[in-house]
Amino acid sequence: MSQDAEIICEVRGAAGVVVLNRPRALNALSHGMVRELARALDAWERDPLVARVLLTGAGDKAFCAGGDIRALHALGVAGRHDEMLAFWRDEYALNVRIKTYPKPYVALIDGLVMGGGVGITLHGSHRIAGERYLFSMPEVGIGFFPDVGATYALPRLPDAVGTYLALTGDRVGAADALALGLATHFVPGARMAELADALTARGALEDILPSFTQDPGPPALAAERGTIADCFGASSLAEILARLSRAEAEGGAFATRASRTLRTKSPTSVAIAFEQMRRGGGLDFAEAMRTEYRIVSRIVRGREFYEGVRAAVIDKDNAPVWRPETLEAVGREAVSAYFDPLGADELVLGT
Numbered sequence: 001m002s003q004d005a006e007i008i009c010e011v012r013g014a015a016g017v018v019v020l021n022r023p024r025a026l027n028a029l030s031h032g033m034v035r036e037l038a039r040a041l042d043a044w045e046r047d048p049l050v051a052r053v054l055l056t057g058a059g060d061k062a063f064c065a066g067g068d069i070r071a072l073h074a075l076g077v078a079g080r081h082d083e084m085l086a087f088w089r090d091e092y093a094l095n096v097r098i099k100t101y102p103k104p105y106v107a108l109i110d111g112l113v114m115g116g117g118v119g120i121t122l123h124g125s126h127r128i129a130g131e132r133y134l135f136s137m138p139e140v141g142i143g144f145f146p147d148v149g150a151t152y153a154l155p156r157l158p159d160a161v162g163t164y165l166a167l168t169g170d171r172v173g174a175a176d177a178l179a180l181g182l183a184t185h186f187v188p189g190a191r192m193a194e195l196a197d198a199l200t201a202r203g204a205l206e207d208i209l210p211s212f213t214q215d216p217g218p219p220a221l222a223a224e225r226g227t228i229a230d231c232f233g234a235s236s237l238a239e240i241l242a243r244l245s246r247a248e249a250e251g252g253a254f255a256t257r258a259s260r261t262l263r264t265k266s267p268t269s270v271a272i273a274f275e276q277m278r279r280g281g282g283l284d285f286a287e288a289m290r291t292e293y294r295i296v297s298r299i300v301r302g303r304e305f306y307e308g309v310r311a312a313v314i315d316k317d318n319a320p321v322w323r324p325e326t327l328e329a330v331g332r333e334a335v336s337a338y339f340d341p342l343g344a345d346e347l348v349l350g351t
Helices: 031-046 069-077 081-099 150-156 158-168 174-180 189-199 205-211 220-232 237-249 253-264 267-280 285-299 304-314 332-337
Strands: 007-012 015-020 052-057 062-064 105-109 112-114 126-129 134-136
Touching: 007 031, 015 031, 031 081, 052 062, 052 189, 069 081, 069 304, 081 285, 105 189, 126 174, 126 205, 150 158, 150 267, 150 285, 158 220, 158 253, 158 267, 174 220, 189 205, 220 237, 220 253, 237 253, 237 267, 267 285, 267 304, 267 332
Parallel strands: 015 052, 052 105, 062 112, 105 126, 112 134
Antiparallel strands: 007 015
């Protein structure tokens, strides 16, 4: 495969190696990359010489900054919603494929991992974080919602941290990721290339990884976990806001930052994300992905996503005009409608 390809998939020794190869675009996922990764996984599952999958990203700025929202925005503005939804159908099917993959799936993440990048790493068996690792699901800031399996994964994080991450889009580093279970191992970035080479050799993962892994140090969120659990563990969005306000009044700087952050995001997206977190803990992975496809099928024909991407990516004025403008103005029935079944248009997943 050409080294100029957006994604490079090749067998090296014992590993099927994947390189996300769009460093200038922060390795954002295109539809072609999604389909090529799915094709490679199918081939490697049947190949007895491939013992594991190894996923890496080119460049030193980001592992994967998500899906190619600029391209998706252009399709939507042109009214080509079916082509947009084809991307998400294939992406969500890929997320399920990774979740159920029968061979070890090892992602080496030493950089920013957001959105779609989370979808192709978090559901694999091994997530190796370097010191530049930064996890974020920032979709509520662009009028979208935390997808790619976040409906399943985030509600299962301890102390309501998943709800906090979904509603604020805040970032966490390697130490917190390890403490929360978002990452499985920490390896210094300077040793990532050496580890990648070791993983292409024959040998068991449990024999290879221990000599590379280290302690990432104390998690930054440790001191705030109590506040997060109390505020974001509330049973309604209104109660989350009320608890944050009380914590602010008591001098809680963390609560003040979280509350202000919430107020800058799309109110509709925040309300959708909260409902995802409320429902997601009771869904299996396939059900969660079907739920996300229901949501995205409505979002592409709405307004908030296009306004959010315009403000953040197209015009870059960082001044989105949300409708409704406030969290209090978002109706419960309007949010519930995003989750309604699609009938004949439901996401179909392979067995």
